[in-house]
Amino acid sequence: METVKLYGAWPSPYSCRVIWALKLKGIPFEYIEEDLYNKSPQLLQYNPVYNKIPVLVHGGRPICESMVILEYLDEKWPQQPLLPTDPYERAEARFWVKFAEDKGLSIRMIYRTEGEKQEKARRDALEMLTILEEHGLNGKKKFFGGDNINIVDIAFGWIAHWMGVIEEITGVKLVEGNKFPLLKAWMHNFKEVSLINENLPNREKMVAFFRTRRSLILSAAWHPDFGFISRR
Amino acid sequence: MMRRRRRRMTTRLPTTCSLPITTTEPRPDSGLITSTRNQELPPMAETLTLLDYWPSMFGMRCRIALREKDIKFEYQEQDLWSKSPLLLEMNPIYKKIPVLIHNGKPICESLIIVEYIDETWKGKAPLLPSDPYERAQARFWADYVDKKIYEGGRNVWSTTGEDQGEAKKEYIERLKVLEGVLGDKPFFGGDSFGFTDIALIPYYSWFYSYEICANFSIEAECPKLISWAKRCMEKESVSESLPDPEKIYMLLLELKKKAGK
16 A cells, blocks of 8 residues: 655644544554744645645655645545535535635634734634534534534534634633534534544643744744745 | 527627626526537426626636536526625525525535536536546645635736736746646646636636736746637637626726726
8 A cells, every 4th residue: 555644733733634534534644743944845845836734645646735635535545434425415515614714714813913903803703603603503413524523524623622722822712601502512522522532732732832933923024825934 | 499599608798898787687698508419408307507797707617617518507697786685595604606506505616516516417528537636636726726816816907016016926926837737738637628727717818807907918928828728718618608808807997997996
């Protein structure tokens, strides 16, 4: 069997998505930790377009972008399917995956900004969470995938663990009090899944890492596409 | 029964585009054709409607995919300044076109619609390659087009002066990346027209507008990409789905005037 390698970074939710999918399907892989402040020549060679993790390398051939990787894994290793078989249900699942990608940026922006920009990001994030609660989770069973997690649960996984870290670091509360009961239940259920629970980065380490990174982002030259300009 | 002659989309447009567009009646080139071309006939009582807006690159992708597979569909022009109850009902989250409504059920987001079309009507003209690695590459580059080409183009026509200079430079760089990926292949998918080609070719109808607004020639900078575009335009599914670039430019002028630019 051709070797599977994953270039990832421990604090990254995108990296975790691929780890969760690989473990769910029981695919053996070699994990290579990347230093986000000092990227390896291999990573830059495998992902010349974005220079980002995660990158899956299968039999020497790279696949980039976490959700593209997940669809690839689902097609090569059909056990424990991530997507439904019915075309309409697949389209629905892909819609929510795209929603997670496009609208999830608002929560990241809370972390990357301050002042007015952060306030706008907070409003966008609340709108996103409301849509998720009312349209995405309404009428669903335990998970987006029914009784078991699927590609949509994995795509939203960062909400279950990373959103709390962002709330703590920035002091901007999104899910509080009695708001978003369905979302809270989903977050709890998601983290209870043993393969997820066993593959989440340590929360304290995350708080320290992201707190430092946030001060760097706010103080230094930082580009949304290229990261820290001096490191490009 | 009289055979309805299929007309090119461009001949139906008025010579001056006055906004907002209010018609929602099916356009004559909507695919309700009675030609003798080999057509995939849907099962009894199947309905297929595309909610669209004529200059939308995203809408064009869906038109191309449906036509590639010879699928009958009803085209419904939408007024984006006064959105119809149907659009708001079918896409309550984004309230945007395109929306494909298949037997009453909506599918939103253009690339998701294209994949849905490919998976539902498997018989003819596969839009994605069969090999999973090639499929991943097709999805990666279609995603690149979404991330880099839409906003890049908008920056070119909507800015001025130094900002526009920067936007032009950036846009050409991004197109050159795609040109590099294309290489010497006839299409992004290799010998066959496919997913990445469908994702990108609608922008060809907007190139004229970018060139006029920013005073440059995309062909001079990316000749191979323009050869590829002209090759795509030889396909009926593409030429019938892309509007006249001059009509798009006139629309852009109107939009700019309304925005006070």
